[in-house]
Amino acid sequence: MGRGEKKQLGCFGYPLSIFFIVINEFCERFSYYGMRAVLVLYFKYFLQWDDNLATVIYHTFVAICYLTPILGAIIADSWLGKFKTIVYLSIVYAVGQVVMAVSAIHDLTDGNKDGTPDTIEVHVALSIIGLLLIALGTGGIKPCVAAFGGDQFDESQDKQRSQFFSIFYLSINAGSLLSTIITPILRGQECGIHSQQKCYPLAFGVPAALMVVALVIFIVGSSMYKKVSPQGNIIVKVSKCIGFAISNRYRNRSKSIPKREHWMDWAKEKYEERLIAQIKMVLKVLFLYIPLPMFWALFDQQGSRWTLQATTMDGNFGAIQIQPDQMQTVNPILIIVLVPIFDAVLYPLIKKCKLNFTPLKRMTVGMFLAAISFVAAALVQIEIDKTLPTFPSNNQIQLRVINIGTQPLNIDYMPNPPSSVSILRFxxxxxxxxxxxxxxxxxxxxxxxxxxxxxxxxxxxxTYIVKDGQNIQANMFEDISNKPEQGSNAIRFVNGLEEAINITLGAAFLGDVMPVQMSNYTMQNLGTKQIEVITASGKTCKAESMKFGFGSSYTIIVKQCVPELQVDYVEDIKANTVHMALQIPQYFLITAGEVVFSVTGLEFSYSQAPSNMKSVLQAGWLLTVAVGNIIVLIVAGASHISQQWAEYVLFAALLVAVCVIFAVMAYFYTYVDPAEIEAQFDEDEKKKNAKEIEAMGVQDGDGPYSQTKM
Incomplete structure (x- = not known):
């Protein structure tokens, strides 16, 4: 025992084993949130899914991640124990992350560069397999790791155990924050063998490596852990008790048996009153959980709809360029800032004003703040929509003409009615x-x-390129019909000279372009690029391009190469002009809502539940997150709303309606003290034992046995 005690108090008064657990949690959360940060963009840009399908699959994945914790808790408490459950499911988790990294390798299918359906299907199949394994792994270990850390402390180490959970929560946020900064940067790199594309293999590969590291670190500490044997799962026991109460009531519905005060009282024939009373307390809280999924339906759209919204915005913050998926870092940053402000300033100030800001009132305010955040997102979307180009609809085309002739060009369009326009040279x-x-x-x-x-x-x-001469030359080219994505700029060149030219833009070689012809598009990122033109006669001329922004398209007309390169710019699609900073208010509102909703909700739930049923409420809480993501799937699939701002308003309205319902439920809720109720049962048990002893004729002078038993 002395040697074991030495291991338990290995560093700063804490069991040395908990440091392995904290590092494991940091690496695992880095792995999960890093992968999730770039997931919806991987769906859209790599797998070529539209916004709706990308959103649906993203929220399906998150929903499964929050459904599987129940399975993990049952496995750990009923069969394998927490340690083995964490190890085995972490292996599944790591394999899933590796499969995701492999699925993102563009050259996986014979170096095919065309993105044909047969090659995409391989990536899709691997992605789905990887996501299912990750969901099983991360969800399965979720209810085990924190509880396993708590098991490492002795009963005399309450202070250290409390501090451990604070450090544990900090490691979660640190892993989340760093990963949502780093993995979008990795995604933004160019990589590939046969073709250069955004580096999703690296963006998924680093989280995969961190998950392997997490597993190795956890196993290395194996000899130091205090491993508690499975004691039977309370969730299973509660479920059986509830099931018996329902079935017993159903079986006796036609018999002349007096009605019972509560439907759970029908379980008294088989289960003790103490368990039934504890379940009643839990059910009161779970009943309040019914409206809560709507909050998570909005909250988790930070990683889907809000990230997609950021792809149509300007991410240039001067010294740094923010990727759309990096905007998600605003949430953990604000959590770190707002939690101490709320706890140390806001709540004491409200209390000083003698306002009864109960936990349920806080949660109501949190839901309302989340709804307002979606109104803010809708206002931002309206501003974005004003800057988006109008593309042709059914039975329509859009036609643009570039004049590289020697004189003005007259154009007569002949739809009904006809329209005319005249354009100058170049x-x-x-x-x-x-x-x-x-x-x-x-x-x-x-x-x-x-x-x-x-x-x-x-x-x-x-676009038609038109030039005069003995006969009018008119060459037609198809333009891009959607806004360039991921902040890229689609650039192409028109040869307005009399001879063939060779064009290079930055590092992109566009090849030879004949007179009255146009190059293919090249995708360029933010900033100025060097344009180099070499004519067929051997002349070379260079010039700096204009500064490209985010999501624009330009056709550049080469006008002259001697003595200097002269070009004109034709703006086909405007750059993103709505700045990503406009998303900060909506992130602030939903994060403030999270602080007063999520943190308070967990605190309230634990205060209202018996000590041996915290895991039941934890499972119920995680289930509300899963149901919230399912709501997104239902609303996004059934609403058929074409305008994104309108969908934001719909979600906000739904949450406001649910918020009102929750406020009414909270008004009629009566707070209880589970400790007092359990103490009353203990007192009744003592009295019952005393009466039994007295009935058996036990004398006070013999011991007294009843006091010894107590």
């Missing part, structure tokens, strides 16, 4: 929306050329 017209039937006439003075546009594909943008 200038471009605005996009014209044309409906069927449609044609266009180009003319330089007396020379004209009419083109039938019927073969062009609807819902598409086109």
């Amino acid at each position: 200038q471009a017209s605005e996009y014209e929306i044309l409906e069927q039937p449609r044609s266009v006439n180009f003319s330089y003075g007396n020379i004209s050329n009419t083109l039938n546009l019927e073969p062009l594909v609807d819902r598409t943008r086109y």
Whole structure:
């Protein structure tokens, strides 16, 4: 025992084993949140899913992550124990992370660069397998790790145990914060063998490596752990008791048996009154949980809808460039700031004002703040929508003309009614929306050329490059019909010279471009780039480009190469102009809501539940998170709302309605003290024992046996 005691108090009065547990939790949370931070963008940009499907799969994954803790708790408490459960499910977890990293390797399928369905299906299949393994692993160990850490302390170490949980919570937030900063940076790198793409293998690979490290560290501390044998799962026991009460009541519904005060009283034939009373207290709290999933339905959209919203915004913060998925770091940063402010300043101030700000009132305020955050998100989305280009709808095309001729060009569009426009040399017209039937006439003075546009594909943008001469030359090119994603800028060049040219933009080689022709698009990131043009006659000229922003598209006209390179810019799609900083208010509101809702909710739940049923409420709390993510799936799938701002308003309205319902439920809730109720049962048990002893004829002078037993 002396040697064991030495190991238990290995460092600063704490069991040395808990340091392995804390480091394990930091690495595991880094792994989980790092992977999750880039997940929705992986779905959209790598697997090529649309916003709705990406959102649905993301929230399905999160829902499963919060359903599996119940399974993990049952396995740990009923069969394997916490240590073996953590080890075995961590192996599953690590394998899942490795599978995700492999699924993101673009060159996995024979170096195919075309993104064809057969190659995408391999990535999709591996991704789904990886996510299911991760969900089983992270959810399964979730209820075990913190409890296993608590098991390492002796009964005399209450202070150290309390401090451990604070350190444990800090390690969770530290892992979350660092991972949501680092993995988006890794994702933003270019990597690949046959083609260069965003480096999702690295963004998933580092979390996978951290999960392997977490597993190894946890196993290394094995000899130091205090391992408690499985004692039977209280969740299973509670479920059986509730099931018996329901079935017993159903079996006796037609018999002339007096009604009982509470439906759980139908379990008295098989279960002791103490357990039934404890379950009643738990059920009162679980009943209050019914409206709570709606809060999580909004909260977890930070990683889906809000991240997708950030992809259409300007992330240039001067010295640094913020990636859309890095905006999620605002949440853990604000938690670290707001929790001490609320605890040390706000709550004492409210108490000083003699306002009865009960836990349930705090939770109501938290739900309302979350609803307001979605109103703020809707206002931001409205501003974003104002900057987005209008693309052609059904039975429409959009047509733009660039004049590289020697004189002004007259254009007659011939939809119904016809419209005309004149553009100068090296200038471009605005996009014209044309409906069927449609044609266009180009003319330089007396020379004209009419083109039938019927073969062009609807819902598409086109550009004509037109040049005069003996005959009018008019070459048609298809434009991109959606806004460049991930903050990239789609750039292409028009050769306005009389000879072929070779073009390089930054590190991108665009190849040879013939006269009256256009290069392919190249995707460029933020900033200025060097343009280099080499003519067929051997002349070389260079110039710095304009500063590109986020999500723009430009057609650059090469006008002259001697003595200097001269170009003109035609803006096809405007850059993102709404700054990501505008998301900070909505993050502030939902984080403030989280602090007064989540932290208070756990505190309230634990204060209202018997000491041996904390795990039941923990499972119930995690279940509300899972149901919240399922609500997102239902609303996103059933609403069919085309405008994103309207969907935000819908979620806000639903939460406000649920908030009112919760406020009414909270008004009628009566707070209890489980310790007093359990003490009363203990007192009744003592009196019962005393009566039994007295009935057996035990004399006070013999011992007294009843006092010894107590």
